Amino acid sequence: MRIACWRRLTASGLCGFSVAGGWRCAAVAAAGVAPPARTSIPRPPLTLGEPWTSLAILVGLGVLTSALAAGSRRGRALPPVRSLPGLAALEDAVGRATELGRPVHLTEGIEDARSPQTIAAFGVLRHTAALAARYRTPLIVTSADPTVQAVNEAVVRRACIEAGAPERYNPDDIRYLSDSQFAYAGGITGIFRRERPAANILVGAFNAEAMVLIEAGAEAGALQIGATANTYQLPFFVAGCDYALIAEEVFAAAAILSGDRSQHAALVAQDWAKVALIALILAGALAAIL
Secondary structure (H helix, E strand, O other): OHHHHHHHHHHHOOEEEEOOOEEEEHHHHHOOOOOOOOOOOOOOOOOOOOHHHHHHHHHHHHHHHHHHHHHHHOOOOOOOOOOOHHHHHHHHHHHHHHHHOOOEEEEEEOOOOOOHHHHHHHHHHHHHHHHHHHHOOOEEEEEOOHHHHHHHHHHHHHHHHHOOOHHHOOHHHEEEOOOOHHHHHHHHHHHHHHHOOOEEEEEEEOOOOHHHHHHHHHHOOOEEEEEEOOOOOHHHHHHHOOEEEEOOHHHHHHHHHHOOHHHHHHHHHHHHHHHHHHHHHHHHHHHHHO
16 A cells, blocks of 8 residues: 555655655645755865865975076075985995995885885985995895886996996896895895995885894994984984984985985975974964964
8 A cells, every 4th residue: 555655646746756856755845844954064174185285385395496496507506405424424334345345235125116215215325336336345235126126226337337437337236135024134134144244224214124134234243324214213223323314314315415406406495395384383373372
């Protein structure tokens, strides 16, 4: 009986279903009972996480960087970048290895070539490879990713050519170990046991394997330089390495070592933007208090 009544209501047009409005029942409305009203969800307030805000910050940084780079090309001096002891120690590390007749070891962590930290590490590798080629010192470069391995080969080859010693490039010293975290760490430990590098340069993204690498370098008596932006590994780098580059110093290192004006301008623009955002946050907090 209920099915028959429902069919009559539907056929008469009193009740029906539409994609836009869902089920409707005119009979209920005619009886004096209003259908339930649709509730509207209030739109959340705009925050810095909104895409347009991020886009505005990105465009602002791009414009500021372009203006600073254009000014430097016209002869305007850029603000100086403070010296980093860890970068100054690179030449000391390579010189120490040269005096001892032992190789230098460098690795860029466990992330692939798309990682910002790995990209910054390529700049450190290029400078270190040029120093090693100039001093006729073997440089062992290890990696945990095939794409990083390919870039390492190109960077070291180019650095040797630019240093005027293309014969110093040895592809056997550019080694891919494993994409497994602790197999990669075990491979580096074996290199330290067999070849006893006098300098250990760790720059890039590291996780739990960092302490294994630092202990292997300490056991070999190597001078160690650690650099990472992973905050959970920074205490181990500071405690275990002779020199440490902390957080954003990793990204500044590539700009400092390259000597490129565009990278220098980008570094200055980012620092100015940070100061402006900090001032904006403080002003907003003060306004909220008042």
